[in-house]
Amino acid sequence: MNREPTLTYVYAVAVPTPELGRTVASLRGVADAALSLLPPLDATGPAAPAFVTSQVPHADWREEALRTHFEDLGWLEATARAHHHVIQALSDRATVLPLRMATLYQDEERALAALREQRPAFADRLALLAHHAEYGVKVYVRPDVAGAGDAAPPAAAPAPASPGKAYLQARKRQHHAREDRYQQAARAAERIAAAAAPHATHAVRHPTQSGALTRGEAGEDGENVLNDAYLVPDDRAETFRRAVQQAGEDLPGVRVDITGPWAPYSFAMPAPRTTDPRSGTGTDAPGGPT
Template structure:
């Protein structure tokens, strides 16, 4: 018989029996709720031939496998969040040998989990991304004199001007991103700036200048959206994308679980 373990998706507090009916975990395994004091962990059984330490080292290099597991991991966490209103996600592939080990982990991390849940109670995460079209490099100044433009000196001058323009554009983009982030952060209870995503991930030709996560009180969601709408009106050259509400991944996920 294959050896199994308990895969932990998230911790929460109050969750009604049957609240996760119809939701399955990895490989369609049924979900279980394990309690320790006033905390609960949502887990499912996994085969350690696939999710054991050695197997995971191999699977983490398989992007298709990783995407499938991450998607189901996220689906369960969202279901727990909707059912309980409060969730602390565990990082991907957090696995214990037994259910008792899961309870021991809840006890060991009790204070940290409690603080994390207190921090996000009644709040959700929103994502704000900003894209700014790149300004074309102006080389018109080098086309006035064809003979001069063909010389090495003119070529170096042209390259220097192009570099200066690009550097200035980068400075301007950083300033715009910082201004937008500041305006949005004022309307949130907490915020995190993440590295801008590559064009290959965003699907947009324009570069991303801001990738921010914001923790927003659910009662203030309308005001938060109003701030975004105001920024859209004030900065028509910038493409702003807002998404949410989400489970508060950026503000509760335990890095060491």
């Protein structure tokens, strides 16, 4: 019987250990596929970075099929959840360098060739990420405070004016009130970022979010004005949290969300430029396989 053609799906790079091998063997990946280490764990030689992989059906994962799948929100959500579940479970046991969802190779031989080519960069990055985790810090302007500010009456009743002029004056007051609030929010965001920086080794500033993505951890709405990721040493995690929380206290109309610890997606994926928050200098993350 001919086996169905497959592609090699790569989730992450990690240094193989017996504990990692047991974790890999216990997990299922996208399309409920079994995971494996590539190359397999070799107890006779020094450990070098390996890929965590699974085999997926060629018919469902070839380029033409993926174009269709990427328009299916249900498929995207299920696949992203499965990919993230693998990464997070691995990161609980080892330092991992996560790769993009749907990182695919025609076969294991081509995956191995890419791994060998980039092993020095992978090894350097894994050394940087060891004993660190990613934390997210998001700052929001609360909509309830914004609305209250817009509706606030003036301190003194203005002289009677035509309806048109009164409308323009009200719109001008609202515009100035909003500008003031966003300037305050921007200053608050920078204050919080400055408090976080000394406790992290690297930071990435992501684009702010909009729409449904602005709903916070507690289900509160607001306009996102800061969306940062920090690479934090494990032994400074609590200090980092306290510093951010304290910086966000007593800021009217501002909400601060801290998330994590996460696997270091923002500091391991190809292409993002990371910034050392203490020096302001940037370093480029090594590119993953293409």
